Amino acid sequence: MSRYNAREAEPRWRKIWDDAKCDRATRDEDRRKYYVLEMFPYPSGRIHIGHTRNYAMGDVVARYKRARGFNVLHPMGWDAFGMPAENAAMERGVHPGAWTYDNIAVMRDQLKLMGLSIDWEREFATCDESYYAQQQALFLDMLDRDLVYRRESTVNWDPVDQTVLANEQVIDGCGWRSGAPVEKRRLTQWFFRITAMADELLDAIDTLESWPDKVRLMQSNWIGRSSGLEFDFALHGAADDETLRVYTTRPDTLFGAAFCAVSAEHPMAKRFGAADPTIDAFLTECAAMGTSEEAIERAEKKGVRLPIDAVHPFEPSRRLPVYVANFVLMEYGTGAIFGCPAHDQRDLDFARKYQLPVTPVVAPDGLDADAVTVGDEAITGAGRMINSSFLDGMTVEEAKDAVIARIEQAGSGDRKVNYRLRDWGVSRQRYWGCPIPIIHCDSCGPVPARRDSLPIRLPEDVRFDQPGNPLDRAEDWKSVPCPLCGAPARRETDTMDTFVDSSWYFARFCSPKAETPTNAKDVDYWLPVDQYIGGVEHAILHLLYSRFFARAMNDTGHLPEKAREPFRALFTQGMVCHETYQAADKRWLSPEEVERTTQANGAAVAVERATGDVVAIGPSVKMSKSKKNVVAPEDIIEQFGADTARWFMLSDSPPERDVEWSTSGVEGAWRHLQRVWRLVLQAEESAAASVEDAGPSLKAAHRAAAAVTEDIEAFRFNRAIARLYELTNAIAAAPLAEPGRGDAVGVLIRLMYPFTPHFSEEAWSRIAGRRSSGPQMLAESPWFEPKAAFLVDDTLTLPVQLNGKKRGEITVSTAASDDEIRAAALALDSVVKQLDGAAPKKVIVVPKRIVNVVA
Numbered sequence: 127m128s129r130y131n132a133r134e135a136e137p138r139w140r141k142i143w144d145d146a147k148c149d150r151a152t153r154d155e156d157r158r159k160y161y162v163l164e165m166f167p168y169p170s171g172r173i174h175i176g177h178t179r180n181y182a183m184g185d186v187v188a189r190y191k192r193a194r195g196f197n198v199l200h201p202m203g204w205d206a207f208g209m210p211a212e213n214a215a216m217e218r219g220v221h222p223g224a225w226t227y228d229n230i231a232v233m234r235d236q237l238k239l240m241g242l243s244i245d246w247e248r249e250f251a252t253c254d255e256s257y258y259a260q261q262q263a264l265f266l267d268m269l270d271r272d273l274v275y276r277r278e279s280t281v282n283w284d285p286v287d288q289t290v291l292a293n294e295q296v297i298d299g300c301g302w303r304s305g306a307p308v309e310k311r312r313l314t315q316w317f318f319r320i321t322a323m324a325d326e327l328l329d330a331i332d333t334l335e336s337w338p339d340k341v342r343l344m345q346s347n348w349i350g351r352s353s354g355l356e357f358d359f360a361l362h363g364a365a366d367d368e369t370l371r372v373y374t375t376r377p378d379t380l381f382g383a384a385f386c387a388v389s390a391e392h393p394m395a396k397r398f399g400a401a402d403p404t405i406d407a408f409l410t411e412c413a414a415m416g417t418s419e420e421a422i423e424r425a426e427k428k429g430v431r432l433p434i435d436a437v438h439p440f441e442p443s444r445r446l447p448v449y450v451a452n453f454v455l456m457e458y459g460t461g462a463i464f465g466c467p468a469h470d471q472r473d474l475d476f477a478r479k480y481q482l483p484v485t486p487v488v489a490p491d492g493l494d495a496d497a498v499t500v501g502d503e504a505i506t507g508a509g510r511m512i513n514s515s516f517l518d519g520m521t522v523e524e525a526k527d528a529v530i531a532r533i534e535q536a537g538s539g540d541r542k543v544n545y546r547l548r549d550w551g552v553s554r555q556r557y558w559g560c561p562i563p564i565i566h567c568d569s570c571g572p573v574p575a576r577r578d579s580l581p582i583r584l585p586e587d588v589r590f591d592q593p594g595n596p597l598d599r600a601e602d603w604k605s606v607p608c609p610l611c612g613a614p615a616r617r618e619t620d621t622m623d624t625f626v627d628s629s630w631y632f633a634r635f636c637s638p639k640a641e642t643p644t645n646a647k648d649v650d651y652w653l654p655v656d657q658y659i660g661g662v663e664h665a666i667l668h669l670l671y672s673r674f675f676a677r678a679m680n681d682t683g684h685l686p687e688k689a690r691e692p693f694r695a696l697f698t699q700g701m702v703c704h705e706t707y708q709a710a711d712k713r714w715l716s717p718e719e720v721e722r723t724t725q726a727n728g729a730a731v732a733v734e735r736a737t738g739d740v741v742a743i744g745p746s747v748k749m750s751k752s753k754k755n756v757v758a759p760e761d762i763i764e765q766f767g768a769d770t771a772r773w774f775m776l777s778d779s780p781p782e783r784d785v786e787w788s789t790s791g792v793e794g795a796w797r798h799l800q801r802v803w804r805l806v807l808q809a810e811e812s813a814a815a816s817v818e819d820a821g822p823s824l825k826a827a828h829r830a831a832a833a834v835t836e837d838i839e840a841f842r843f844n845r846a847i848a849r850l851y852e853l854t855n856a857i858a859a860a861p862l863a864e865p866g867r868g869d870a871v872g873v874l875i876r877l878m879y880p881f882t883p884h885f886s887e888e889a890w891s892r893i894a895g896r897r898s899s900g901p902q903m904l905a906e907s908p909w910f911e912p913k914a915a916f917l918v919d920d921t922l923t924l925p926v927q928l929n930g931k932k933r934g935e936i937t938v939s940t941a942a943s944d945d946e947i948r949a950a951a952l953a954l955d956s957v958v959k960q961l962d963g964a965a966p967k968k969v970i971v972v973p974k975r976i977v978n979v980v981a
């Protein structure tokens with residue numbers, strides 16, 4: 127019997143689909159739409175097989191939904207701006223654009239080999255002029271709506287690379303590339319006013335019912351709404367009317383206050399720093415510390431005393447020392463706090479260092495006031511107030527309200543809601559990004575570029591052989607007349623954060639060639655995205671920025687109201703993992719550089735092919751270029767075919783969990799396809815069956831169809847596949863002449879189609895080919911609907927009692943006679959044992975209910 131030849135069949139079917147334009151999405155108001163989208167890739171070079179898992183998942187959904195009659199949009203593009211291209215330019219002297227488009231060409235071909243049913247006509251890269259031109263238009267519209275603004279902010283500055291670093295690029299206080307100690311700098315930057323939507327972004331999380339709970343929680347923690355009190359401390363030793371405004375979420379702890387502290391960037395710190403070298407030195411030290419919250423959390427809590435005291439608002443005779451402290455952020459609240467050591471860990475660490483009093487003011491429930499002591503750990507839980515004058519005996523919540531009421535009455539403060547969320551700084555001092563469409567004029571200030579001057583193209587003629595932003599040095603490009611007064615002016619040389627590019631690409635896919643950012647009819651039809659699939663590493667920023675952008679685009683008239691929440695359902699997929707191999711000299715080796723064997727005692731041994739040396743086998747971790755534990759899709763496809771890879775990647779574990787890539791697993795998947803192929807060849811011989819004479823395998827196929835459909839709907843691809851294995855076994859075990867066996871094979875391959883599309887088409891063309899209606903592609907066929915008549919269970923499970931005690935169960939055919947049921951009951955092991963050779967007095971069969979044996 128001939129084998130299924132994937133190498134020959136796969137390209138042939140891709141061509142057929144392509145010629146028939148099966149994957150093309152066209153707006154059609156008369157049809158229900160379904161928009162499935164996987165997070166688009168960064169064109170880093172080549173993809174490895176691990177990258178393809180989420181596309182395989184998206185493709186299962188796309189093919190399934192198409193079969194269900196939906197008008198499916200399943201597009202693909204490239205998140206193409208960003209640092210790696212610029213690094214390549216610096217290292218290899220290639221232009222970032224050339225590098226990027228070369229990578230895209232390679233990766234597109236790789237992806238196409240996977241047989242993904244993508245509408246490639248909609249493909250774009252975010253570095254395409256036609257895309258970033260529209261992004262510049264959006265920027266200007268958002269500027270008009272005051273959703274964009276400019277202000278000074280503190281950034282991590284790498285003095286060697288002469289560039290701003292993101293917090294993640296600062297490692298132990300040093301630049302990730304240069305290794306130079308990072309400095310803090312004040313730079314004027316562009317910001318998106320995401321905080322203006324903080325409330326809506328937070329409240330709407332409740333509507334995201336088809337998002338993973340963990341992602342919803344991460345979103346809400348990131349926004350971090352907290353409610354508290356902002357109020358003024360009178361000061362002693364300062365100018366008469368000067369006060370210190372602080373923000374607290376724990377006004378209840380005011381009687382436990384031991385000190386006040388301001389941020390190193392607080393105006394008060396700066397003023398005293400200018401007059402006192404010790405203070406100034408401390409401010410410089412703080413400036414060298416990373417700006418990230420983690421860096422601040424990790425650092426030892428330190429401060430320097432200012433020559434003023436704060437006056438306790440309820441006990442004016444009490445004075446609190448005021449410090450500059452390294453753990454107070456300028457960007458949060460008011461940049462100043464009061465510290466209550468007993469109930470806040472940072473304050474406690476600080477108080478212990480500077481020998482400040484630690485007075486507990488909250489007694490955890492069940493503890494008496496004198497029993498409350500504070501060691502190295504602050505008490506952060508609920509309880510009743512102690513040592514707190516008029517608050518004593520109240521709960522924490524009551525005390526909060528009481529303090530807020532008093533302060534508000536005194537007119538020295540207000541109840542205040544605060545957010546952890548900061549406005550989104552989008553200025554990047556880089557070449558390979560979307561130019562910010564602004565022109566700086568000495569007399570007019572920053573002026574928006576004129577709409578008819580868009581796009582502001584990146585200049586081609588730039589050099590990357592010096593540190594810093596090449597746009598700063600592009601004198602010809604920079605010099606333009608001011609759009610307002612015509613005087614010589616300069617272009618903004620910052621480009622946008624690449625997160626901007628990925629914040630609206632899903633909308634652009636609806637009309638990728640429009641001369642405006644979106645086309646109203648298209649976005650109205652296609653949006654929101656029905657199913658979004660991607661890595662959990664994007665659970666916070668990318669999704670939050672996209673949610674913000676969707677709202678901003680609605681406010682600026684580019685998206686309909688119903689698309690303010692852009693992704694109706696979200697699925698976060700697990701990774702593909704592989705063992706790692708490392709030579710004695712620490713070189714990582716790829717799987718194909720290694721010969722791996724299992725010894726008689728079960729231990730695995732790996733040897734470097736080139737040298738014959740034994741190499742260390744490391745744990746299985748996410749495939750990544752840096753550890754070289756990657757497998758090229760071409761190799762797998764060449765050997766086994768794309769369908770085998772798709773089937774394997776979705777079979778072994780639930781889609782939200784990691785899957786371990788193994789050669790034996792892939793081979794197992796390949797053997798399965800060959801096995802089904804043999805059934806297909808047999809099916810060509812067998813005749814169709816009617817409901818009446820259908821054998822068990824056809825009934826099993828109908829039942830499997832119902833279950834597989836449910837599994838696909840619920841993203842349980844591994845379970846769907848497990849059922850398809852079972853069905854394969856059931857059919858293979860059935861006699862060749864069983865009525866309906868061939869039809870059962872037909873059902874099997876149709877159910878396999880979303881997972882193994884080329885294989886299923888090839889098999890279907892064989893089976894359907896012998897039917898009078900003629901062959902029809904699965905890509906154009908409706909989903910297989912199981913028939914109710916086949917679904918009725920034709921077996922029955924009955925409990926068996928012996929002398930009134932349950933001894934077991936028997937499963938019999940619904941058509942079984944009483945005599946057959948009696949015989950089955952008496953054949954039960956436990957019944958045989960109990961009777962011990964004696965004949966039963968009586969065996970009563972209550973039809974469809976129970977069997978009673980009387981001994």
Ligand code: ANZ
Pocket residue numbers: 352373374375376377379453454455456457458459460461462463464465466468469470544
């Ligand atoms: C007094 C107090 C007593 C506080 C206590 C906490 C516990 P969340 O909940 O994260 O919003 N804080 C205020 N502004 C700050 C700043 N700019 N930098 C660093 N810390 C700041 O945090 C709010 C709490 O963090 C505030 O409540 C304040 O300390 C501190 F037992 O006030 B609290």
Ligand code: ZN
Pocket residue numbers: 567568569570571608609610611612613615
């Ligand atoms: Zn001007």
